[in-house]
Amino acid sequence: MSERPTAEELAEAIEEFLAGEVLPTLDDHRSRFRMLVALNALGIVRRELARLPAEDDAELRELAARIRAGGVAPGTLERVRAGVAARLRIASPHYLESYRAGE
Amino acid sequence: MIADVREALQEVLGPISEPVLLAGGASKEAWAVDAEGVRLLVRRAAVGVIHRHTLSLRHEFEVLGAACDAGVKAPRPIAYIEDLDGREAFVMERLEGETIGRRVVRMPLPERLPVQMAEELAKIHALAPERLPFLEEASIERLVDELDEVGEPHPAIELGLWWLREHRPPRRDPVVVHGDFRVGNLVVDESGLVGVLDWEFAHLDDPARDLSFGLVRAWRFGVPEKRLGGIGDVEPYLERYNELTGFDVRPEELDYWELAGNVAWAIGCLTQAQRHLSGQDRSVELAVLGRLGAEVEYEICHLLERQGVT
Numbered sequence: 001m002s003e004r005p006t007a008e009e010l011a012e013a014i015e016e017f018l019a020g021e022v023l024p025t026l027d028d029h030r031s032r033f034r035m036l037v038a039l040n041a042l043g044i045v046r047r048e049l050a051r052l053p054a055e056d057d058a059e060l061r062e063l064a065a066r067i068r069a070g071g072v073a074p075g076t077l078e079r080v081r082a083g084v085a086a087r088l089r090i091a092s093p094h095y096l097e098s099y100r101a102g103e
Numbered sequence: 104m105i106a107d108v109r110e111a112l113q114e115v116l117g118p119i120s121e122p123v124l125l126a127g128g129a130s131k132e133a134w135a136v137d138a139e140g141v142r143l144l145v146r147r148a149a150v151g152v153i154h155r156h157t158l159s160l161r162h163e164f165e166v167l168g169a170a171c172d173a174g175v176k177a178p179r180p181i182a183y184i185e186d187l188d189g190r191e192a193f194v195m196e197r198l199e200g201e202t203i204g205r206r207v208v209r210m211p212l213p214e215r216l217p218v219q220m221a222e223e224l225a226k227i228h229a230l231a232p233e234r235l236p237f238l239e240e241a242s243i244e245r246l247v248d249e250l251d252e253v254g255e256p257h258p259a260i261e262l263g264l265w266w267l268r269e270h271r272p273p274r275r276d277p278v279v280v281h282g283d284f285r286v287g288n289l290v291v292d293e294s295g296l297v298g299v300l301d302w303e304f305a306h307l308d309d310p311a312r313d314l315s316f317g318l319v320r321a322w323r324f325g326v327p328e329k330r331l332g333g334i335g336d337v338e339p340y341l342e343r344y345n346e347l348t349g350f351d352v353r354p355e356e357l358d359y360w361e362l363a364g365n366v367a368w369a370i371g372c373l374t375q376a377q378r379h380l381s382g383q384d385r386s387v388e389l390a391v392l393g394r395l396g397a398e399v400e401y402e403i404c405h406l407l408e409r410q411g412v413t
Contacts, residue, residue, distance in 0.1 A: 076412075
């Protein structure tokens with residue numbers, strides 16, 4: 001399984017928010033229409049994401065289990081940090097940049 | 104619904120202004136009302152929220168009472184209401200000032216704010232546990248259970264937990280702690296600390312852990328160079344705290360518990376996302392926390408490096 005929420009699950013959360021909380025507050029016809037179009041487009045994105053194969057996290061599970069058991073060989077931190085940085089480049093690239101700038 | 108809440112409140116408080124639902128916590132509602140010119144805040148349970156390891160509103164009300172009696176700056180509790188239009192609630196004083204972390208770190212603040220924070224914390228840690236017999240003792244082990252319940256592999260969190268197990272400082276006798284003492288849960292104004300809010304995580308614990316939670320990078324709100332909550336330096340805070348308590352907390356203990364605070368918040372991000380994924384509490388904010396936890400994991404790696412881990 002890939003990271004949670006998956007991209008598909010995030011798209012679903014945004015759809016729920018827009019349809020459930022934003023759409024009902026829009027009075028203007030044009031805005032309502034464009035929001036419905038946007039929701040349709042978001043649905044396309046979500047369904048397309050659903051077709052992607054789930055990421056294989058076996059290696060990550062193995063690493064996590066090894067550390068839990070106390071197996072922390074030199075170099076473990078660097079390997080772990082590289083994995084976190086790769087996730088941050090997707091989830092929060094600005095954080096990663098400002099963090100590195102401040103170091 | 105507002106009319107029902109208003110009617111139920113008037114039975115307890117007498118005539119009040121129209122209640123205004125404030126933004127904020129997902130697990131509790133907060134209503135602002137005025138009763139004969141007195142500013143009040145009503146905390147009420149949200150629908151269907153079951154939160155482990157947090158106090159019930161009745162117990163939170165009692166903790167607030169004990170804190171106020173001991174001279175802690177906190178909103179004075181006014182009335183506990185077992186059934187406010189179907190849900191548990193309590194009424195407390197509504198303090199004036201800023202609470203939003205991002206705004207707090209950018210406003211003009213007195214230099215003595217860190218010292219004021221230390222003074223409030225010293226009073227909290229001196230509260231008599233006998234008066235609050237429902238408070239439970241927490242442990243680092245509980246974090247492992249919470250992580251296992253999420254069931255995702257997170258090597259950075261595992262590495263943090265491993266280091267915490269290997270380097271545990273000598274155990275201090277547990278005291279009453281606030282449990283979430285940080286910028287964002289404090290009311291401040293230009294004169295400094297006005298009050299301490301959000302007591303639902305109060306429990307018994309190592310005082311150094313409570314003292315260090317406000318150092319966690321996530322609670323510096325974009326001003327990471329100021330280690331104490333984005334508002335100041337740690338040294339005057341630690342010095343004043345030690346002066347008042349005699350606990351002699353060492354800087355290395357702050358480092359240890361700061362790392363523990365990061366591990367706790369990294370796991371917290373995952374459990375918050377679970378509330379969304381499980382359908383208990385659907386929300387984009389909770390969902391996205393599941394991914395933003397990577398920021399906290401990055402900080403864990405940084406702190407581990409500073410401790411000499413490779």
